[in-house]
Amino acid sequence: MSGILTTLKCSSRFGNIGILSRFLNTQSHFQNINSNHHNQPIYCKRQQLFEDITSRRYLHISHAAMAKTALVVITTGSEEMEAVTPIDTLRRAGVEVTVAGLNSAGDTVMSRNVIFGAEKSLKDALASAPFDAIILPGGLKGAEAFVESEELGEVLKEQEKAGRLVAAVCAAPTALYRRDLFLGKSLTSHPVVQERMSAGGKYQYKEDRVVIDGNLITSRGPGTALEWSLAITAYLLGQEKADDLSKAMLAK
Amino acid sequence: MSGILTTLKCSSRFGNIGILSRFLNTQSHFQNINSNHHNQPIYCKRQQLFEDITSRRYLHISHAAMAKTALVVITTGSEEMEAVTPIDTLRRAGVEVTVAGLNSAGDTVMSRNVIFGAEKSLKDALASAPFDAIILPGGLKGAEAFVESEELGEVLKEQEKAGRLVAAVCAAPTALYRRDLFLGKSLTSHPVVQERMSAGGKYQYKEDRVVIDGNLITSRGPGTALEWSLAITAYLLGQEKADDLSKAMLAK
Ligand SMILES: [Cu+]
Numbered sequence: 039m040s041g042i043l044t045t046l047k048c049s050s051r052f053g054n055i056g057i058l059s060r061f062l063n064t065q066s067h068f069q070n071i072n073s074n075h076h077n078q079p080i081y082c083k084r085q086q087l088f089e090d091i092t093s094r095r096y097l098h099i100s101h102a103a104m105a106k107t108a109l110v111v112i113t114t115g116s117e118e119m120e121a122v123t124p125i126d127t128l129r130r131a132g133v134e135v136t137v138a139g140l141n142s143a144g145d146t147v148m149s150r151n152v153i154f155g156a157e158k159s160l161k162d163a164l165a166s167a168p169f170d171a172i173i174l175p176g177g178l179k180g181a182e183a184f185v186e187s188e189e190l191g192e193v194l195k196e197q198e199k200a201g202r203l204v205a206a207v208c209a210a211p212t213a214l215y216r217r218d219l220f221l222g223k224s225l226t227s228h229p230v231v232q233e234r235m236s237a238g239g240k241y242q243y244k245e246d247r248v249v250i251d252g253n254l255i256t257s258r259g260p261g262t263a264l265e266w267s268l269a270i271t272a273y274l275l276g277q278e279k280a281d282d283l284s285k286a287m288l289a290k
Numbered sequence: 291m292s293g294i295l296t297t298l299k300c301s302s303r304f305g306n307i308g309i310l311s312r313f314l315n316t317q318s319h320f321q322n323i324n325s326n327h328h329n330q331p332i333y334c335k336r337q338q339l340f341e342d343i344t345s346r347r348y349l350h351i352s353h354a355a356m357a358k359t360a361l362v363v364i365t366t367g368s369e370e371m372e373a374v375t376p377i378d379t380l381r382r383a384g385v386e387v388t389v390a391g392l393n394s395a396g397d398t399v400m401s402r403n404v405i406f407g408a409e410k411s412l413k414d415a416l417a418s419a420p421f422d423a424i425i426l427p428g429g430l431k432g433a434e435a436f437v438e439s440e441e442l443g444e445v446l447k448e449q450e451k452a453g454r455l456v457a458a459v460c461a462a463p464t465a466l467y468r469r470d471l472f473l474g475k476s477l478t479s480h481p482v483v484q485e486r487m488s489a490g491g492k493y494q495y496k497e498d499r500v501v502i503d504g505n506l507i508t509s510r511g512p513g514t515a516l517e518w519s520l521a522i523t524a525y526l527l528g529q530e531k532a533d534d535l536s537k538a539m540l541a542k
Binding site for chain 2: 117118119122123125126129130137145149150151152153154155157228229247258259260261262264265284286287288289290
């Protein structure tokens with residue numbers, strides 16, 4: 039078994055042995071894979087490993103289990119930096135990121151009129167659910183659309199229930215407030231919605247730049263987006279990976 | 291004359307009295323405007339002032355003189371955060387930013403596969419030249435295209451000659467190196483191109499996060515993009531404006 043783990047480390051596509059150990063988490067899985075390879079190291083490349091596994095009818099192990107996955111939802115008025123920073127950071131880390139438009143795929147006019155291409159609509163993206171992380175950028179107008187969306191509300195509720203990560207920045211935590219999600223948790227937001235988020239004592243409101251409370255990671259604005267994204271990276275792939283990225287990206 | 295200046299300060303669209311004092315820089319201009327308004331305060335709104343001025347055939351004062359202008363050039367492989375951060379920051383500051391594709395307008399696949407929409411091709415954008423700032427994001431593949439582009443080389447050469455701002459981050463300073471621009475200046479870059487930028491003693495290479503040397507502002511990577519963008523803001527609109535933005539954006 040140590041032979042397999044050593045070999046897997048050669049693949050930069052995996053990045054983190056935790057990804058594999060997560061689904062290769064029973065001795066029988068290891069033994070099956072191992073014996074099928076006649077004690078040869080298993081292939082390192084993702085596609086080959088995927089084929090190895092699926093051909094052995096481990097069909098409950100989805101492609102999504104190979105790498106961590108994240109869904110970043112954007113819509114008209116979403117904040118550019120708050121959207122692009124987690125996408126960029128997590129893709130550098132090897133996370134499979136899907137950029138979904140709340141209402142539709144295609145051109146999305148962000149808060150300062152930069153046009154982003156949403157790869158899929160939220161509805162189509164959900165065909166690949168579950169995601170290890172659901173990530174919500176701010177921008178006042180974009181966050182307002184998140185607040186109003188029943189569909190997104192359901193997705194977030196399901197994510198909370200399953201104990202998977204939700205990350206929201208700036209005005210986006212108001213979408214959690216609206217649906218009574220993550221009640222009692224510590225969180226933060228942009229100062230402009232601090233009063234709104236504090237009303238009713240639903241949350242332990244903090245003024246820290248990034249607040250991590252279990253499977254909820256919140257942050258304050260465009261200037262904290264990179265710290266927030268690195269905290270998401272650390273949550274999904276470990277602190278070492280986040281530290282490496284922080285250095286490569288020249289984070290402060 | 292102090293009455294005029296006081297009045298102009300009421301317009302948030304101007305942001306900075308320096309913009310006006312730049313073209314209202316002779317006593318006769320002030321007198322003409324003043325007398326035409328019969329000693330009434332001149333209009334604060336940009337369009338009205340523009341019409342006032344043009345109707346008096348100050349036609350050498352272009353629309354561009356009203357607000358600061360910046361041209362951000364992107365191309366396939368440009369770094370998302372390094373492109374979007376100056377666009378976002380400068381638009382918040384009231385700078386008129388044009389996002390130009392090096393070779394064409396439209397969908398541009400950035401370094402981590404986020405799709406940005408370029409508003410114009412560089413060629414079409416140059417119809418509105420000159421710009422107060424020309425801004426180059428990094429990304430290794432994007433910067434390589436900048437290095438190879440004769441058209442961009444000419445634009446940068448002209449910008450340097452006119453004493454207007456060039457700002458480049460990450461690998462983008464290699465485009466200056468390639469054309470022997472800004473020779474002798476202090477600058478920085480991403481550490482991966484530090485050796486290349488240091489060769490031949492063309493520049494005073496620094497390892498600071500942001501290096502400002504006259505009309506050249508360089509920086510190191512995605513994690514320094516906001517500091518770089520705030521330095522560009524300060525250069526164009528003053529430190530106070532940059533400090534206000536820094537606070538609103540929750541910069542560190
Ligand atoms: Cu925001």
